[in-house]
Amino acid sequence: MVKSKYLLINKHTSRRSHVKSIILKSMHIIAIALLILIIRVIYMLDAHHFYRTPNDISSTDYFVFTSECRIPYVDPFSSEALDRFEDFSHSDCGNDVALIQQFYDHETRQYKLHMNMSAIEEVTRANAMNINDMRCCYRRIKRAGENGFSLSPCHQFQQDFVVPRNIDYLLTECYSNKTKVVVEKNAFTFIQYRNLTGSYNATRISKSGIKRPSVLLLGIDSLSRINLRRVMPKTFMHLQRNHWFELQGFNKVxxxxxxxxxxLLTSYNATIGKExxxxxxxxxxxxRICNIIWKNFRDYGYRTxxxxxxxxYSTFNYAAYGFxxxxxxxxLRPFTICIENNxxxxxxxDIVSCIGHKYYAEYILDYALQLSFTYSEEPIFGLFWVNTIGHDYFDTPSVFDLKMLEYLERMQAEKILERSIVFFLGDHGxxxxxxxxxxxxxxxxxLPMMFISLPQWYRNEHPDFVKALQVNRNRLTSPFDIYATLKNILEVTNPQKEFHYLNDTTQGxxxxxxxxxNRTCHQAGISDHWCACLSYKVVSINDTQVQKVAHLLIDEMNKYIVSKNIxxxxxxxxxxxxxKAFRKTDVNGYKMNNVITYRLWYLVHPGLxxxxxxxxxxxxxNQIKINIEDINRLDSYKQTAYCVDEKQAKEYCICRE
Structure with missing residues (x-):
């Protein structure tokens, strides 16, 4: 008889082993849960420590506490917020090394393309190719209207190829000359040095001897000052430790x-802008009447x-014509169109995170670094805006926390911050x-984030600016004020020249x-609906007036849809x-007059x-007054408004199909 290699056990032994197994598995699960919790706490701990110090909030636990505005403190690390948070900090764009690398020669102000021969050797070995058959070529990318690009034929290049000065961006391909199989595509941008041309004013100012700071606006879409601390703690801690000025009462408009x-860029609100x-x-x-401030910086001798x-979905192109x-x-637009398609x-x-070997956001921030390197001795103005890391989900910016920190540290190490005023901002939460x-x-x-870095020499020359920023940290501010600040920067470079507003009603x-x-939201150009100065009291949703207002709101929304012919x-x-329903009071809690301001959260059919x-x-x-386009939709309209093209109308359209 063949003996079993397994020992026979009785029922009691089996039962005991089974119970022991369950206990061990439970302990294993608990240990894993504790480990995850510990990692999560460590990830947040330092930022949380910073957030509850006098360096970050006022002693009264308000972001703003003035006679006309009260914006209360919010804990970004509340349990209800963290329960909804998913940490993406482990994600990356792959570990493979790029076959082509880019270098910039500061002395000659020229770019070179370098072939990474060890990486090429590894790729050819992995693909059973002969390294001697490997070829690399480039295609020049050129703008072809606002929504297109063109590619040149592919030109072969040799090691340490010097990029011609007329090329702003290109696409590279490395392939087997024998099989013609492309093993890698990559893309590169170049800020090529060009002599200053422009108006008389620009030439005169460039020779005036006045020291002018560069100005960089680095923006992340949909990132509030509260959420920054939650999802990008390393970045936040860097800003705190390096004494960036934060505007805690910065309110969207x-x-x-x-x-x-x-x-921020024109001083116009939406109504004046349209007119x-x-x-x-x-x-x-x-x-010119559009008043975008980079034109003014160009007039003052800045490269833009x-x-x-x-x-x-970029700012000037989503449901708009662009430039x-x-x-x-x-x-950079021709380049971004090209890489998204190649x-x-x-x-x-469901959002694009990486393109090629890098985060999409890296191409934007690399462009900012290139501009700073190429014009290290001349003033620059640049807007560099990142949508892909935070637009659709509040927790996905965590994927870019370490990278953002690296960029800020590099700007510091490369002395970019010593010659530049940098705004690190969001547009809204x-x-x-x-x-x-x-x-x-x-x-x-x-409350979008708004941090400002000033070079030390600029602080020394303008101590009154520093004092004002320290006070304004806990005052109500808006994007109109940033336009006024940019205007102020230019005025300082040329005190004799008056900077004229094209907008007679600017609030900045x-x-x-x-x-x-005693500034109010109205004075800051912020409507009641977007004003974060809380002066509302909870009202029952069954209140007769609340019910009346809700039905009138629905009527106005339907009239708006008819007015748009959709x-x-x-x-x-x-x-x-x-x-939810709220009734406005003044900051001391008193009710207003016969015209009452209500704020409602409500659901509509179809689709809830x-x-x-x-x-x-x-x-x-018994009537309401409202700008319908200020009604805010609290869920995404991506899947429900596909049947209409107008950007604003998408908010209120639930397609019949």
Whole structure:
């Protein structure tokens, strides 16, 4: 008889072993859970420590506490917020080494392409290729209108190829000369040095001997000052330790990127912009009346650049015409269109994260570094805007925390911060998703981050600016103030020349001047709906006036849909439920007069989509007053508004199909 290699055991032994096994498995699960918790706590701990110190909040636990504005402290590390947080810091764009590398010669001001021979040897070995058959070539990328690009034929190049000065960006291909199989595609940008040309004013100022700081705006879409601490703690700690000035009361003025950046770049609000600039017409953004401030910097002798990722949804192109003529000296859009259509893409969730060997955001920030290196002895102005890491989900910026830290540290090491005023900013917080369902969601959405770094020499020359920034840290500010600050920077470079506003109703005050203590949202150019100065009291959702206001809101939304001639495509909206209701008081808690301001969160049919509105209700006439385009949708319209093209109308359209 063949003996079994397994020993026979009795029922009691089996039962005991089974119980022991369950206990061990449970302990194993608990240990893993504890390990994850410890890692999570360590990841957040230092940032949390910074956040609860006098260096970060006022002693009264308010971001702003003035006679006209109270913005309360929000803990970014509350348990309800962390329960919704998923850490993406482990993600990367792959470990493979690029076959082609780029170098910049500061002395000759020229770029070179270097073949990484060890990487090429490894690739050829892995693909059973002969290294002697490997060839690399480049295709020049050129702008072909605002929404296109052209590629030249592929030109072979040799080791340490010097890039011609007329090439701003190119695509490389490395392939087997025998099989013609392409083993790698890559893409590179070049800020090529060019002599200054322009107006008389620019030439005169460049010879005046006045020391002029460079100005860089580094922006991350949808990142609030609260969420920065939560999802990018390493970046936040760097800003704190290196004494960047933070505007804790920086309040957005419009729903999405466009109205907030337009206010910052032009001094226009959406209404004035439409009247003067006619944003919805072809070529509008190139007009001088559009007042985009990079034109003024160009007049003052600055080299200018603009770069933004996610080209289909970029600020001036989403449901708009963009620029007929290239808007700045250096413009990245042709390159971003090319790489999105030619390089390998990796996504996190459903958004583009990596293109080729790098995070998409790296191309934008590398462009900023290149501009700073090429013009290290001349002033520059640049807007560098990143959409891909934070637009759709509040927690995905964590993937870029370490990289962002590396860029800031490199700017410090390369002495870029010694010659530049740098604004590190957001346009708004998350506009939909789980954060908005928190008690603090109202503030998360309305308070984008705003940090400012000044060179030491600039601080020494302008101690009054430093003092004002310290005061303004806890004052109410808005994007209009950043436009006024940019204007202020230019005025300092040429005190004899007056900088004229093209906007007679601008609301901005330079943050280099003390913001009045009694400033209101209205004075800052912020409408009631977007104002973060909390002076509301909870009202029952069953209140008669609340119910009346909610139904009037639905009527106005349906009228808006009809006014846009999209009622055949979009469903008629009906009220499903009121989720929350608030009535405005003054800062001391007193009720207002017969015209009452209500703020409502409500759901509509079809689809149970969520909206937020701030509305004036006349209790005598039983009528409401509201700008419909200020009604805020709290969930994404991506899947429900595909049947209409107009950007603003998408907010309120639920497609019938």
């Amino acid at each position: 419009g729903e999405n990127t466009f109205p907030n950046l337009i206010a 003067k600039c006619q944003f919805d017409t072809y070529g509008a953004f190139n007009q 650049a603009y770069a933004e990722d996610k080209y289909r 007929v003529e290239q808007p700045t000296d250096y413009y 390089l390998h893409i990796k996504k996190i969730r 998350m506009r939909w998703g789980p954060l908005l369902r928190l008690k603090s969601g109202f503030l998360e959405e309305r 005050i330079s943050v280099f001047r003390e913001i009045p203590e 009622e055949t495509k979009c469903a008629v909206l009906t009220l499903s439920a009121i989720q 989509h969520s909206f937020e509105a701030t509305v004036l209700f006349n209790t005598i006439a």
